[in-house]
Amino acid sequence: xxxxxxxxxxxxxxxxxxxxxxxxxxxxxxxxxxxxxxxxxxxxxxxxxxxxxxxxxxxxxxxxxxxxxxxxxxxxxxxxxxxxxxxxxxxxxxxxxxxxxxxxxxxxxxxxxxxxxxxxxxxxxxxxxxxxxxxxxxxxxxxxxxxxxxxxxxxxxxxxxxxxxxxxxxxxxxxxxxxxxxxxxxxxxxxxxxxxxxxxxxxxxxxxxxxxxxxxxxxxxxxxxxxxxxxxxxxxxxxxxxxxxxxxxxxxxxxxxxxxxxxxxxxxxxxxxxxxxxxxxxxxxxxxxxxxxxxxxxxxxxxxxxxxxxxxxxxxxxxxxxxxxxxxxxxxxxxxxxxxxxxxxxxxxxxxxxxxxxxxxxxxxxxxxxxxxxxxxxxxxxxxxxxxxxxxxxxxxxxxxxxxxxxxxxxxxxxxxxxxxxxxxxxxxxxxxxxxxxxxxxxxxxxxxxxxxxxxxxxxxxxxxxxxxxxxxxxx
Amino acid sequence: xxxxxxxxxxxxxxxxxxxxxxxxxxxxxxxxxxxxxxxxxxxxxxxxxxxxxxxxxxxxxxxxxxxxxxxxxxxxxxxxxxxxxxxxxxxxxxxxxxxxxxxxxxxxxxxxxxxxxxxxxxxxxxxxxxxxxxxxxxxxxxxxxxxxxxxxxxxxxxxxxxxxxxxxxxxxxxxxxxxxxxxxxxxxxxxxxxxxxxxxxxxxxxxxxxxxxxxxxxxxxxxxxxxxxxxxxxxxxxxxxxxxxxxxxxxxxxxxxxxxxxxxxxxxxxxxxxxxxxxxxxxxxxxxxxxxxxxxxxxxxxxxxxxxxxxxxxxxxxxxxxxxxxxxxxxxxxxxxxxxxxxxxxxxxxxxxxxxxxxxxxxxxxxxxxxxxxxxxxxxxxxxxxxxxxxxxxxxxxxxxxxxxxxxxxxxxxxxxxxxxxxxxxxxxxxxxxxxxxxxxxxxxxxxxxxxxxxxxxxxxxxxxxxxxxxxxxxx
Numbered sequence: 001x002x003x004x005x006x007x008x009x010x011x012x013x014x015x016x017x018x019x020x021x022x023x024x025x026x027x028x029x030x031x032x033x034x035x036x037x038x039x040x041x042x043x044x045x046x047x048x049x050x051x052x053x054x055x056x057x058x059x060x061x062x063x064x065x066x067x068x069x070x071x072x073x074x075x076x077x078x079x080x081x082x083x084x085x086x087x088x089x090x091x092x093x094x095x096x097x098x099x100x101x102x103x104x105x106x107x108x109x110x111x112x113x114x115x116x117x118x119x120x121x122x123x124x125x126x127x128x129x130x131x132x133x134x135x136x137x138x139x140x141x142x143x144x145x146x147x148x149x150x151x152x153x154x155x156x157x158x159x160x161x162x163x164x165x166x167x168x169x170x171x172x173x174x175x176x177x178x179x180x181x182x183x184x185x186x187x188x189x190x191x192x193x194x195x196x197x198x199x200x201x202x203x204x205x206x207x208x209x210x211x212x213x214x215x216x217x218x219x220x221x222x223x224x225x226x227x228x229x230x231x232x233x234x235x236x237x238x239x240x241x242x243x244x245x246x247x248x249x250x251x252x253x254x255x256x257x258x259x260x261x262x263x264x265x266x267x268x269x270x271x272x273x274x275x276x277x278x279x280x281x282x283x284x285x286x287x288x289x290x291x292x293x294x295x296x297x298x299x300x301x302x303x304x305x306x307x308x309x310x311x312x313x314x315x316x317x318x319x320x321x322x323x324x325x326x327x328x329x330x331x332x333x334x335x336x337x338x339x340x341x342x343x344x345x346x347x348x349x350x351x352x353x354x355x356x357x358x359x360x361x362x363x364x365x366x367x368x369x370x371x372x373x374x375x376x377x378x379x380x381x382x383x384x385x386x387x388x389x390x391x392x393x394x395x396x397x398x399x400x401x402x403x404x405x406x407x408x409x410x411x412x413x414x415x416x417x418x419x420x421x422x423x424x425x426x427x428x429x430x431x432x433x434x435x436x437x438x439x440x441x442x443x444x445x446x447x448x449x450x451x452x453x454x455x456x457x458x459x460x461x462x463x464x465x466x467x468x469x470x471x472x473x474x475x476x
Numbered sequence: 477x478x479x480x481x482x483x484x485x486x487x488x489x490x491x492x493x494x495x496x497x498x499x500x501x502x503x504x505x506x507x508x509x510x511x512x513x514x515x516x517x518x519x520x521x522x523x524x525x526x527x528x529x530x531x532x533x534x535x536x537x538x539x540x541x542x543x544x545x546x547x548x549x550x551x552x553x554x555x556x557x558x559x560x561x562x563x564x565x566x567x568x569x570x571x572x573x574x575x576x577x578x579x580x581x582x583x584x585x586x587x588x589x590x591x592x593x594x595x596x597x598x599x600x601x602x603x604x605x606x607x608x609x610x611x612x613x614x615x616x617x618x619x620x621x622x623x624x625x626x627x628x629x630x631x632x633x634x635x636x637x638x639x640x641x642x643x644x645x646x647x648x649x650x651x652x653x654x655x656x657x658x659x660x661x662x663x664x665x666x667x668x669x670x671x672x673x674x675x676x677x678x679x680x681x682x683x684x685x686x687x688x689x690x691x692x693x694x695x696x697x698x699x700x701x702x703x704x705x706x707x708x709x710x711x712x713x714x715x716x717x718x719x720x721x722x723x724x725x726x727x728x729x730x731x732x733x734x735x736x737x738x739x740x741x742x743x744x745x746x747x748x749x750x751x752x753x754x755x756x757x758x759x760x761x762x763x764x765x766x767x768x769x770x771x772x773x774x775x776x777x778x779x780x781x782x783x784x785x786x787x788x789x790x791x792x793x794x795x796x797x798x799x800x801x802x803x804x805x806x807x808x809x810x811x812x813x814x815x816x817x818x819x820x821x822x823x824x825x826x827x828x829x830x831x832x833x834x835x836x837x838x839x840x841x842x843x844x845x846x847x848x849x850x851x852x853x854x855x856x857x858x859x860x861x862x863x864x865x866x867x868x869x870x871x872x873x874x875x876x877x878x879x880x881x882x883x884x885x886x887x888x889x890x891x892x893x894x895x896x897x898x899x900x901x902x903x904x905x906x907x908x909x910x911x912x913x914x915x916x917x918x919x920x921x922x923x924x925x926x927x928x929x930x931x932x933x934x935x936x937x938x939x940x941x942x943x944x945x946x947x948x949x950x951x952x
Contacts, residue, residue, distance in 0.1 A: 104715070104839050151662050160662060163639070178925040183837045185869040186627050186636060186906040188675055189914075189922055190948055191930045195638075195671040199664055216723065239580070246724070246765030247692065289722030292783070307768070361659045363580050393661040430662040438665070446665055449654040453937060454667045460936035461929060472666060 006044065009067065013047055013088065016057045021048040021094075031089050035076050035136075036348065039436075041085040043070070048091045052169060052177055052208040058090060059206065059466075060175030068469050071202040073113055073141030077148060078344075078357070079435030081201050081471055090206060092143045098122045099209075106214045107166060107183050112143025112207050119212065128214040131158035131250075135341045146207050149199035151431030153251045153340070156392030157287070158215060160431070162198045167211035170197050173204070173462035183211050196457070201433050202468040204461050218250070218287030219294030222308040223333040227278035227322040231366035231391070234282050237321060238362075238392060244311050245286050248304075252392030253283040253340050259386050262346050263339055271335065274323045282391065283340050284308075285333075343388045347399040352410060354383075354400040356417045360426035362394045371420050372398055376413050380404060383413070395430040418445060434472045443474035452476070482520065485543065489523055489564065492533045497524040497570075507565050511552050511612075512824065515912075517561040519546070524567045528645060528653055528684040534566060535682065535942075536651030544945050547678040549589055549617030553624060554820075554833070555911030557677050557947055566682060568619045574598045575685075582690045583642065583659050588619025588683050595688065604690040607634035607726075611817045622683050625675035627907030629727045629816070632868030633763070634691060636907070638674045643687035646673050649680070649938035659687050672933070677909050678944040680937050694726070694763030695770030698784040699809040703754035703799040707842035707867070710758050713797060714838075714868060720787050721762050724769075724780075728868030729759040729816050735862050738822050739815055747811065750799045758867065759812050760784075819864045823875040828886060830859075830876040832893045836902035838870045847896050848874055852889050856880060859889070871906040894921060910948045919950035928952070 013022045023031075023046040031046045033039060044067075049055045062069045070084035073092045082089070092113035100109040103126040110119060116130075116137040123130045132145060134152035144150075146168065150161045158164060167182035180194050197205055228234040231254070238252050255263075257279045264270055273281055288294040288304035296302050301309075305326060312324040327333040347353055354376075360368045373385045382403035389396040398417055402410060418428040418441050428441040442451070455476055458465075489498045499507075499522040507522045509515060520543075525531045538545045546560035549568045558565070568589035576585040579602040586595060592606075592613040599606045608621060610628035620626075622644065626637045634640060643658035656670050673681055704710040707730070714728050731739075733755045740746055749757055764770040764780035772778050777785075781802060788800040803809040823829055830852075836844050849861045858879035865872040874893055878886060894904040894917050904917040918927070931952055934941075 102839075104711075105837050107837075149664050149668075151664075155661060159639075162668070163635075172925065172929065176925045176928075178929065179923045180926060182903065183901055184835045184903050184906070185631060186835045186866075186871045187903040188625050188627075188907055188909045189903050189905045190910060190918060190926065191680075191933060192625075192638070192668075192671045192675050193926055193929055195668045199668050204667070216719065243692065244766055244768075246722075246769065248722070290720055292720075293722065359660045359662045361581050361583075363578075390662075395662045425659055427658065427660050427663040427665050429665045430660070431664055433664045434666060442666060447655045449648065449652045450656060450666065450669055452652075453648065453654065453669055456936040457667060457933055460932040 009065070010045055012061055013045055013058065016061060017047055017049055017054055023048070031072060031075065031091060034080055034082065036078060039080045039083050041083045043084040043089045044086050046089040046091055048094050050094050052171065055090060055171045055206055055208055056175050056177050058088070059171050059173065062088060062466050063173060063175050063464060066464055067466060069466050070468050071143070071147070071206040073144035074115065074136065074139045076136035076140045077144060077435060078432045079437045081148065081433055081435030083436060092141060092208070095208065101126055101214070103128060105183060108212045108214055109181070109209070110142055110212060111209050112141065114142050116140045116142060116145060123214050124217065127217045129217045130164065130212055131215055132161055132164055135344055142210060142212070143207050146198050146210055147200065147202050148433040151390065151393070151395060153253060153390060155390060156252055157250045162195055164213050165194070165198060165210055166213055168194050168197055168207050169209040170205040170207045173464070173467045178205070181209065181211055199433070201435060201472050203458060203472050205467060216289055218289055219291060220288040220302050220304050221250070221333060222286045222288070222305040223327040223336055224284050224308060224312060224324055225273040225336055226282045226284055226312065226324045227274055228280045228282055229322060231280055231369060233320065234280055234391060235362060235365070237282065237315065240315065241284060241286065241311065244307070248286050248289065249284065249392060250287045251283065251285040254389040254391040255281045255283065255340060256387055257281070258384065259343065259346065259388055262349060262386065263342060266346055266349055267342070270339070273325065273339070276323070278322055283336050340388070343397065347386065350401045352402055352405045354402060354410060354413050356398045356414065357395070357430050357432040358398065358417060358421040358426055358428060359395045359430035360421055360424045364424040364426065365389065365391065365394060365396060368396065368421060368424050368426065372417055375416050375420065376400055379413050379416065380409060436471060439472070439474045442472070485541070486521055488537055489521055489534065492537060493523055493525060493530055499524070507548060507551065507567060510556055510558065512554060515556045515559050517559045519560040519565045520562050522565040522567055524570045526570050528647065531566060531647045531682055531684055532651050532653050534564070535647050535649065538564060538942050539649060539651050539940060542940055543942060545942050546944050547619070547623070547682040549620035550591065550612065550615045552612035552616045553620060553911060554908045555913045557624065557909055557911030559912060568617060568684070571684065572617070577602055579604060581659060584688045584690055585657070585685070586618055586688060587685050588617065590618050592616045592618060592621060599690050600693065603693045605693045606640065606688055606690055608637055608640055611820055618686060618688070619683050622674050622686055623676065623678050624909040627866065627869070627871060629729060629866060631866060632728055633726045638671055640689050641670070641674060641686050642689055644670050644673055644683050645685040646681040646683045649940070649943045654681070657685065657687055675909070677911060677948050679934060679948050681943060692765055694765055695767065696764040696778050696780050697726070697809060698762045698764070698781040699803040699812055700760050700784060700788060701749040701801045701812055702758045702760055702788065702797050703750055704756040704758055704797050707756055707845060709796065710756055710867060711838060711841070713758065713791065716791065717760060717762065717787065720783070724762050724765065725760065725868060726763045727759065727761040730865040730867040731757045731759070731816060732863055733757070734860065735819065735822065735864055738825060738862060739818060742822055742825055743818070746815070749801065749815070752799070754798055759816050816864070819873065823862065826877045828878055828881045830878060830886060830889050832874045832890065833871070833906050833908040834874065834893060834897040834902055834904060835871045835906035836897055836900045840900040840902065841865065841867065841870060841872060844872065844897060844900050844902070848893055851892050851896065852876055855889050855892065856885060912947060915948070915950045918948070
């Protein structure tokens with residue numbers, strides 16, 4: 001690309017959006033690296049359209065000129081899905097409106113740049129929730145959450161982002177606007193393009209708006225830390241709690257002793273969950289959705305909390321759990337969540353870091369973890385394994401601190417983790433997506449017929465290959 | 477097609493499957509018309525493969541020879557999605573195995589020809605349910621339910637078929653087998669091909685097996701008939717019951733007076749729901765998922781039933797409902813369901829019949845129905861409007877008995893119904909799919925960019941156009 005070519009391109013973009021919304025050089029720096037700081041790139045420009053029409057104009061121009069486009073919203077991704085060397089990044093950050101909350105219909109109509117925590121607040125004003133939540137909610141935008149089908153901590157109850165979305169609007173690689181903004185719970189009118197765009201990581205189009213499903217806000221929460229003898233015992237605990245509460249478990253998160261120790265080292269003012277350290281620590285939260293469960297009884301106890309205390313008390317008597325502490329205040333609840341939500345920061349305390357995002361069927365988690373620890377220490381005997389997990393949905397973030405930064409050893413460990421998950425019926429990518437970092441795993445593990453079908457769909461919808469090129473699909 | 481060509485084709489198929497599994501002529505008669513009896517066709521042959529490998533061989537042959545293929549399972553569809561003039565019908569009926577039920581993982585692994593009620597029984601043996609249910613469950617097969625993303629009566633609680641499926645296996649139009657038999661709740665490894673195949677009505681491939689999500693079986697049900705002053709009052713009732721029960725409403729079905737009268741005429745031995753006839757009759761069912769809600773108390777009442785009685789009693793006192801009867805036995809519960817489940821038969825008591833399958837946002841249902849009745853009687857003043865609805869999910873089956881069989885008048889009424897739903901943010905196809913009968917509505921109402929993207933995907937995956945040709949997608 002010559003300087004003149006670049007000038008022409010930038011002038012075109014300035015003509016479409018106005019010069020103040022075309023950022024280059026130092027102005028583009030915030031968009032020039034990923035959140036973990038692993039990847040750095042120099043985009044041709046970062047453009048900030050004001051609305052879907054402007055996004056469409058930019059994509060039409062890119063399609064005409066064969067320019068690579070990389071959509072970006074909160075830039076909190078973990079798989080290098082927004083690297084953009086020489087590409088035009090389309091930032092959705094100005095399209096942040098929460099257009100409408102319709103409480104009777106339990107929907108929110110939002111633009112792609114709406115920040116997750118702002119959507120939470122908008123729903124909360126109507127005693128509703130948008131259940132999707134994870135650590136980066138203060139900067140993550142819904143467009144990115146949709147494009148990666150983000151998961152998080154409440155999937156056990158409410159499903160992934162895909163399950164929380166009724167309709168989308170997007171700009172296809174041709175620059176055409178596709179309007180699938182349905183609010184319907186039943187709509188069988190042709191192929192499911194909505195779910196194809198969700199999770200496509202911006203390779204099939206740019207999601208610009210969405211109809212989100214809201215849920216009733218639990219009238220009370222019962223939250224507890226529980227120490228279990230083993231991961232399998234923790235799963236029995238999950239099934240018991242689901243049965244006793246009628247499926248009201250909102251979160252079921254696993255933190256090992258080694259994580260607790262690292263957490264306390266990083267945050268010396270924080271408290272340990274129990275007087276004694278345990279190997280298997282579970283954060284469990286139960287939501288009360290009915291007044292019967294949330295209205296304090298004659299003894300002053302909120303039924304949902306009292307019930308959780310009773311069940312955990314019984315399990316303690318039976319020796320099924322080693323310890324338990326039920327939050328008695330919102331402050332105690334926040335303290336329990338604070339531990340879990342720092343996991344990404346805690347894992348990054350040491351480098352190099354092996355981090356993974358794998359899933360297996362629920363009944364395979366203990367086997368998976370045992371195998372991974374054994375096999376990784378067979379490769380690097382001094383590796384420190386640290387693993388947190390969304391245990392309720394089978395998603396495990398195995399983080400390991402190896403004693404070496406030898407690339408071959410690190411690669412060997414990473415591949416072993418993926419291989420082990422796959423062998424147990426799992427996936428090498430649970431909730432973070434593929435981006436660039438999981439492409440080798442896609443090539444190794446994804447069903448070849450599926451890969452071929454994905455490539456055919458990509459080719460059909462983006463024949464010029466301009467939308468987030470090089471991401472998700474390994475070369476054929 | 478000359479006789480010799482046909483002979484060659486049949487011989488090829490007999491060679492692949494064995495002669496006894498290639499049916500022609502009178503032997504193929506059961507597959508030569510649809511359930512409502514509207515459509516009749518003569519297939520080249522009906523083939524009955526024993527397994528996925530045989531399906532693949534048949535499709536490979538069809539792809540090589542350019543032969544049209546029409547998959548069929550229970551043949552209970554309502555939109556002429558399996559018409560097959562001169563085509564090879566691939567019946568999945570021999571692939572009916574329920575391979576495995578894994579109660580801890582809450583999954584069932586089934587072949588496409590498994591009959592829905594057999595899946596229900598297999599889940600029930602483990603105190604689990606597969607929630608998808610509708611009138612035709614005794615002959616409908618899961619392959620067809622997946623291919624049409626079937627809905628039914630429990631969508632308000634559990635979602636459509638798509639929400640109840642974790643993984644699929646299918647034979648693509650090339651004859652390749654695509655293995656997406658994931659059991660995972662989080663699996664972001666590329667495009668969502670599963671949901672693309674689900675609801676594609678056999679135009680992108682033949683679903684051959686699936687991993688189904690099972691849910692805990694409610695430990696008790698509280699079921700009631702309620703008479704409401706209006707449809708909007710019924711919606712208020714729904715919201716009240718959802719709030720009071722913590723979202724445990726399993727079904728919320730609307731039957732108008734005119735349907736009740738037709739039902740009693742058709743089944744003279746049946747009972748009316750109330751002493752007096754009401755305009756708005758609701759069948760509501762609440763599931764008790766926890767022992768606390770299902771274990772009889774000191775007064776002998778099952779809490780879920782007692783609670784429903786209390787809430788309905790209070791609403792009756794307030795004048796919010798006109799009457800209510802809570803089932804006191806399983807026999808009474810079955811009697812309530814029997815009314816609703818005969819609706820397809822009752823609608824077909826008179827001909828001609830205008831039947832529709834439309835959906836609107838919940839808060840638009842009363843407006844929709846009022847407008848449709850008014851506008852249809854403006855076209856045909858003697859039209860008898862009869863409408864049942866899955867009110868809890870916004871899906872309305874408007875059935876009308878017009879006084880004329882003039883095709884233009886019938887077409888005018890049908891289009892008016894679709895237009896009215898669309899104008900209220902609805903869909904012309906809620907749960908039955910598109911098939912042939914809704915193709916004109918697809919052409920009229922579906923977003924043109926979406927139609928174009930669907931055609932591009934069809935072309936990419938089925939370049940020879942052999943899979944269920946002519947269905948779903950209107951000509952470009």
